[in-house]
Amino acid sequence: MTIQNRYINVGGHRHRYVDTGGHGPTMLLLHGISSSLDFYRLSIPLLAGSFRVLALDLLGFGESDKPKNKPYSLNLYAGLIHEFLEKTDAAGNGPVYGTGHSMGGKYLLATALTYPGTFDKIVLSNTDGFITLPSFARVLSLPGVRHLLKKVVTREEIAKKMFASAFHNIGAIDAVTRRKILDVAVDHDAFDTVMGLNRNLLNLDMKRTGLRSRLKELTMPVLIIWGDRDRYMSPKYAHIVKKELPCAKLLIFSECGHSPMLEYPAQFCEAITEFIHQESPPSDGICS
Numbered sequence: 001m002t003i004q005n006r007y008i009n010v011g012g013h014r015h016r017y018v019d020t021g022g023h024g025p026t027m028l029l030l031h032g033i034s035s036s037l038d039f040y041r042l043s044i045p046l047l048a049g050s051f052r053v054l055a056l057d058l059l060g061f062g063e064s065d066k067p068k069n070k071p072y073s074l075n076l077y078a079g080l081i082h083e084f085l086e087k088t089d090a091a092g093n094g095p096v097y098g099t100g101h102s103m104g105g106k107y108l109l110a111t112a113l114t115y116p117g118t119f120d121k122i123v124l125s126n127t128d129g130f131i132t133l134p135s136f137a138r139v140l141s142l143p144g145v146r147h148l149l150k151k152v153v154t155r156e157e158i159a160k161k162m163f164a165s166a167f168h169n170i171g172a173i174d175a176v177t178r179r180k181i182l183d184v185a186v187d188h189d190a191f192d193t194v195m196g197l198n199r200n201l202l203n204l205d206m207k208r209t210g211l212r213s214r215l216k217e218l219t220m221p222v223l224i225i226w227g228d229r230d231r232y233m234s235p236k237y238a239h240i241v242k243k244e245l246p247c248a249k250l251l252i253f254s255e256c257g258h259s260p261m262l263e264y265p266a267q268f269c270e271a272i273t274e275f276i277h278q279e280s281p282p283s284d285g286i287c288s
Contacts, residue, residue: 218246
């Protein structure tokens, strides 16, 4: 299928998104840091057979606006995601589901906690939110440091090395998708967004904002997917995530790195579809 880009104003900023349409329930796809909705390029056609797929370029990335000096926070992104779902009438066909990868998983959790009832089920792939970075990490966004860092990490050869470290089964990724991902990695404005996130580290931390202590409030079914060879987010965190979410099940992909949706798209989409369509177990007073 041909994926058509659309654009929408959310929170006063222009965002790129994809909407496959259809009469099925809605599945929202959220990408990770230094990325875009193109991370789901191989998954969108596969999921479109069962869902109306909405995929969004998060503020600061992809083809969405990249405002300078934006006070990024979990609350900001949760608000943008909620507004996006409302403006696209995501609940028009019934249930709304969400899949979040890496940073996108953290934002998905923040949205579910800030706007209860938004999602009927969620999927977290190699999710961020469970590693607390030290406050001194913000030194990277100081002017002198970030200018030097920008010159280094946005170089094509460095971006390619960083790209390679994010995957284990890198041969599965086609040239077109690889180029789209690299284009984001070398984008100077997207790098500035990453530095903006770093400056606002405290407001983007699940623990420091108090959201992590509230995860027990999430009683919808959750599927956690992780690659056993993830060098960005160690698989040990997959078990931590499962322990902290009351209604979660864990699926580990073997011989897989940080991005199952790119390394094993068919298996990734099959796991999601099966999880969404299976009946939830009878309520025991904890999980819905």
